[in-house]
Amino acid sequence: MNSATADPGFEIVARQDFSDVTFLLEIRHPLLAKAARPGQFVIVMAHEHGERIPLTIADFDRDRGTITLVIQAVGKTTREMQRDCRAGTRLHGLVGPMGIPSQIGKARKVLCVGGGLGVAPVYPQARAFKQSGAYVIGVLGFRTRELIFWEDKFRACCDELIVCTDDGSAGIKGLVTEGIRQAIERHPDIEECIAIGPPVMMKGCAEATRPHKIRTIVSLNPVMVDGTGMCGGCRVKIGERVKFACVDGPDFDGHLVDFDDLMFRLQRYKATERDANERFNEHCRMMNRAPTVS
Ligand SMILES: Cc1cc2nc3c(=O)[nH]c(=O)nc-3n(C[C@H](O)[C@H](O)[C@H](O)COP(=O)(O)OP(=O)(O)OC[C@H]3O[C@@H](n4cnc5c(N)ncnc54)[C@H](O)[C@@H]3O)c2cc1C
Ligand code: FES
Numbered sequence: 001m002n003s004a005t006a007d008p009g010f011e012i013v014a015r016q017d018f019s020d021v022t023f024l025l026e027i028r029h030p031l032l033a034k035a036a037r038p039g040q041f042v043i044v045m046a047h048e049h050g051e052r053i054p055l056t057i058a059d060f061d062r063d064r065g066t067i068t069l070v071i072q073a074v075g076k077t078t079r080e081m082q083r084d085c086r087a088g089t090r091l092h093g094l095v096g097p098m099g100i101p102s103q104i105g106k107a108r109k110v111l112c113v114g115g116g117l118g119v120a121p122v123y124p125q126a127r128a129f130k131q132s133g134a135y136v137i138g139v140l141g142f143r144t145r146e147l148i149f150w151e152d153k154f155r156a157c158c159d160e161l162i163v164c165t166d167d168g169s170a171g172i173k174g175l176v177t178e179g180i181r182q183a184i185e186r187h188p189d190i191e192e193c194i195a196i197g198p199p200v201m202m203k204g205c206a207e208a209t210r211p212h213k214i215r216t217i218v219s220l221n222p223v224m225v226d227g228t229g230m231c232g233g234c235r236v237k238i239g240e241r242v243k244f245a246c247v248d249g250p251d252f253d254g255h256l257v258d259f260d261d262l263m264f265r266l267q268r269y270k271a272t273e274r275d276a277n278e279r280f281n282e283h284c285r286m287m288n289r290a291p292t293v294s
Pocket of ligand 2: 225226231233246
C-alpha cells in the first residue's frame with residue numbers, strides 16, 4: 001500500500017474507453033507486473049479517502065512494468081474512477097497480486113469463455129494456455145456489437161474464436177452458452193473450460209458443460225472487504241464446504257459452486273450501494289452548478 005507522504009502513488013500511464021461504462025487503465029508497477037499470474041486480482045484505493053475495491057489483473061506486461069485493469073462503472077467508487085482516473089494521474093493505493101493464480105494445467109484443448117466485462121479477466125488465461133501449447137477456443141459474449149472489445153487480442157492467442165451477441169449484431173446471435181454448445185459439438189474432446197462473467201452467466205456455463213463432464217473453472221466475485229481471509233465477507237459455498245474467495249480463490253470448480261447463494265449474498269448491500277450512488281449523483285450535480293472561482 002502507498003504510504004501517503006513517501007510515495008506519490010501509482011501512475012496511470014494509459015486509459016482507453018471501450019464504451020460509456022467500461023474503461024481500461026494501465027498502471028505502472030514493475031514489481032506487481034513481474035509477480036502477477038493469470039487469475040489474480042488487486043485491491044485498489046483510488047484516492048486517500050476512497051473505498052478499497054477488488055479488480056482483476058486483466059493483463060500484465062513485464063517489459064513495460066505495467067498492469068492493466070478493465071473497469072465497469074457500476075457504483076460510486078467505479079464511477080468516481082471513471083471521472084477522475086486519467087493518464088498521468090495516480091492511484092493512491094494498489095495491493096497485490098492477490099488470490100491463487102489459475103492453474104494452467106496439462107489440458108490440450110480448452111474453452112475460454114468471457115461474458116461482458118468477464119472477457120478482460122479471461123484473456124491472461126487464454127494467452128497462458130496458448131503459451132502452454134494447448135488448442136484454445138475462445139467464446140466471447142456481449143450484449144451488442146458496440147460493446148465488443150479485445151477481439152484482436154483474443155484472435156492473436158486463440159485457435160478459434162466464437163463471438164456471440166445477444167441481439168445478433170455481430171458473430172452468432174445468442175448467449176455464450178450457445179457458443180459453448182457449438183464448440184463442444186465441433187470438439188467433443190475439450191478437456192477444460194474457464195468461464196468468467198456475471199454469476200448467472202457462469203452458472204449457465206457450468207450447466208452447459210456438466211453433461212459433458214468437462215472440468216469447468218469459474219472466477220467468483222463476492223463482496224470483498226479486507227482481501228486477506230480475515231473478515232469473512234467473501235465466503236462462498238463450494239459443495240459441502242465454505243471457502244473465502246479472496247484467499248482460497250477466486251477460481252473454483254464451477255460444478256460445485258452454489259451460485260444461488262452467491263447471487264443472494266450479492267443482493268444484500270443493494271440499498272447501501274444505491275444510497276452511495278445517489279449521493280454521488282447529487283454531489284456531481286452540485287459540482288456542475290457551482291460557480292467557477294479563479
Ligand atoms: C475478485 C474480484 C475481481 C473483480 N474484478 C473486477 C474487474 O476486473 N473489473 C470490474 O469492473 N469489477 C470487478 N470486480 C467487481 C468490483 O470490485 C465492483 O464492481 C466494485 O467494488 C463496485 O464498487 P462501486 O462502489 O463502484 O459500486 P457499488 O454500488 O458499491 O457496488 C456495485 C456492485 O459491485 C459489487 N461490489 C461492491 N463492493 C464490492 C467489493 N468491496 N468487493 C467486491 N464486489 C463489490 C457488488 O456486486 C455490488 O452490487 C471484481 C470483484 C471481485 C471480488
Ligand atoms: S475479503 Fe475478507 S475474508 Fe475475503
